[in-house]
Amino acid sequence: MNSYIGEITSAPFGAAPGGKTADLYTLRNAGGTEVRLTNYGGIVTSWLVPDRRGHIGDVVLGYDNLDGYLKATPYFGALVGRCANRIAKGRCTVGGVTRQLALNNGPNSLHGGLVGFDKVVWDAKPSLTADGPAVELSYLSPDGEEGFPGNLRVKAIYTLARDNGLRLDFTATTDRDTVVNLTHHSYFNLAGHGDVLNHAVQINADRITPVDSALIPTGKLQEVAGTPFDFRRPAAIGARIEENDEQLKFGGGYDHNWVPNKPASQLAVVARVTERTSGRALEVSSTQPGVQFYTGNFLDGTITGKGGWVYQRRHAFCLEPQHYPDAINHPNFPTTLLQPGQTYRHAIIYRFSTD
Secondary structure: OOOOOOEEEEEEEEEOHHHOEEEEEEEEOOOOOEEEEEOEOOEEEEEEEEOOOOOEEEOEOOOOOHHHHHOOOOOOOEEEOOEOOEEHHHEEEEOOEEEEOOOOEOOEEEOOOOOOHHHOEOEEEEEEEOOEEEEEEEEEEOOOHHHOOOOEEEEEEEEEOOOOEEEEEEEEEEOOOEEOEOEEEOOEOOOOOOOOOOOEEEEOEEEEEOEOOOOOEOOOOEEOOOOOOOOOOOEEHHHOOOOOOHHHHHHOOOEEEEEEOOOOOOOEEEEEEEEOOOOEEEEEEEOOOEEEEEOOOOOOOOEEOHHHOEEOOOOOEEEEEEOOOOHHHOOOOOOOEEOOOOOEEEEEEEEEEEO
């Protein structure tokens, strides 16, 4: 058996706000996969994987340098928190106190607010572990940051395994009741460029959490059977995305939370995506109770990314394992409340292969 488990290198990536320097870490394994990530926002800037012919290609959207990420960006490759997804009107009651959070998505708070975890410099510790090259990121989110209560200590470990899986392990503790929902937000395109409408998607879920026109869950669960949201068998993203369905109209396509058919804390495969031209396949496993599937509906050609590519509508998809959106305001949803003495602990694995 080949004893090579990979390698990790680092280099300066640029000056971040607050006078801190961001670094770029490159993780490589024996399978031909290379992942680059920066401690600014925990962002995965590139993800090089082979196609069925062994040709290496980048399968995530992003920018060539740090400056791109410092400007307005739709969370390309980011570590999202303190609370991923939307909180209705930026309001929640925690510890008996109603909080007003930062608003950054119309009337709602999205992905942690104006300066979420995707916009801070994390402390980084690279290492070569028995499982593969890894980077441990840590951050202390102070009490009151973006309106959230409690000093929250967060760790995120990225490990690139031999089997071409990138594993993300999240942990968090707090000294006051607070809200926590962490995820990863890469925009994937398994062909590298162009629209993703021919990508075939399978999501192992019988239900979604339907939303209103502001993309806030109604609190109900909706069966996917007989709807454009039924991906229990593989189907092309574009097969039903333009159907006359109210939920599709609200998001301009898919931008919804699916409820995987598994116990909430069990690590299991929640989704699989294939692209026939390249032969690439992406399998997503998670311990989280939900997974947000988004089809790049709000990309509009105003962003020029890596290599001068212009990112148009539906040129990428996201699969973001997480808690349900606005869960803190829905007692019937799995809770995003974290209390002192508890440890938030979740894992996500993105594993590439070829068909």
